[in-house]
Amino acid sequence: MRKKKVTYIITNIPNNTPPSSELVSQIQLVRKTLFSRNLAAEEIVSKFFPVGAYNRRCIIFFDETKTPSGYLCLQTYKIQKLDIAIFRNQVALLNKIRGKVAIKGHILVYLFSDWRVYLKKCYLLYYMINPLSYALVMKFLQNGAWPGYQHGGSTTHIEKYxxxxxxxxxxxxxxxxxxxxxxxxxxxxxxIDLIEDSDTAFFLQKNAGYTHGDGLVVLAEINVSKLVTYLIRYFSRKWVKNTRTKVS
Structure with a gap:
């Protein structure tokens, strides 16, 4: 059986420049299937293309019929008084293309392309509204993000966060x-078909309002060493997956 192909278009949006109306419409089309309330154009712009971010990128994914079926929006913020950079992203994929899109790969490429990750203290910032996505992120980062069940409810670093x-x-x-x-x-x-494990249980306990779109705020400190580790892990898992596919 021929594998259905997912294609994508990457758009970099210069600072102080609004996204195109076509890009906004594509995001709205994806969200229309996922949420009970769609966002107006101005809400899309303020949410995914904020003027406070100095670096903005949007990737639209298309199914085999060239219909917009997912998006990945990425932004970088600079917090002057803390002398740190924050990398933030929003992602939404329709069921039909999940598992066919290299979201982690696109995020890693974006991170490596920003020189600040080599010079400053940096953090990844997520608003997680899907317990399964949260569990995947925590496993990929090997519980190197906060908050997580392994912290045992500790609020030691909460003031910093x-x-x-x-x-x-x-x-x-x-x-x-x-x-x-x-x-x-x-x-x-x-x-969502929930998988019972410690990560999803923690997520459901802390963010019961996820079904209404509420997002658990997740932070992970990153640096070049960690990025290289994530990159090796990403390609290792991809190689194992491809090997198993060929064998089967």
Missing amino acids: RQIITEIDRSVVEVNGVFVHESNDGAVVEE
Whole structure:
């Protein structure tokens, strides 16, 4: 059986330049299938192409019929008073292309392309609204992100995270020792087949409002050494997966 191909288009949006109306419409088309409330054009721009970010990239994924079926938006922020950089992304994929898109690969390419990751202290920032995606991220980062079940509810570093997060988004709320972004995006339409493990259990405990679009705020410190480790891990897993596919 011929494998259905997913294609994509990468667009870099210069700072102080709005995204094209076509790009905004493509994101809206994807979200229409995933959420009960679609975002207006101006909401898309402020959410995925914020003026506060100095580096912005958007990748639109298309199914075999060339229909927009997913997006990955990436931004980089510079927090002057803390002398750090924050890498943030938003991703949404329709079921029909999940597992066929190298999201981690695109994120790694983006990170390696920014010189600040080589010179400054940097963090990855996620708003996780999918418990399965959260579990995948935690496993890929080998629990090198916060918050996670392995921290045992510890709030030792919460002041540092509070300072970082509120510099980026003051709409987050602190609850049960974590930070949550309360969303008005509308309820998540797709049903999720949950896998019972420690990561998903932690996520559900801390972010019960995910079905309404609320996001658990996740931070992970990164540097060149960690990026190289992630890159090796990414290609190792990809090689194993391809090998198993050929054998079967």
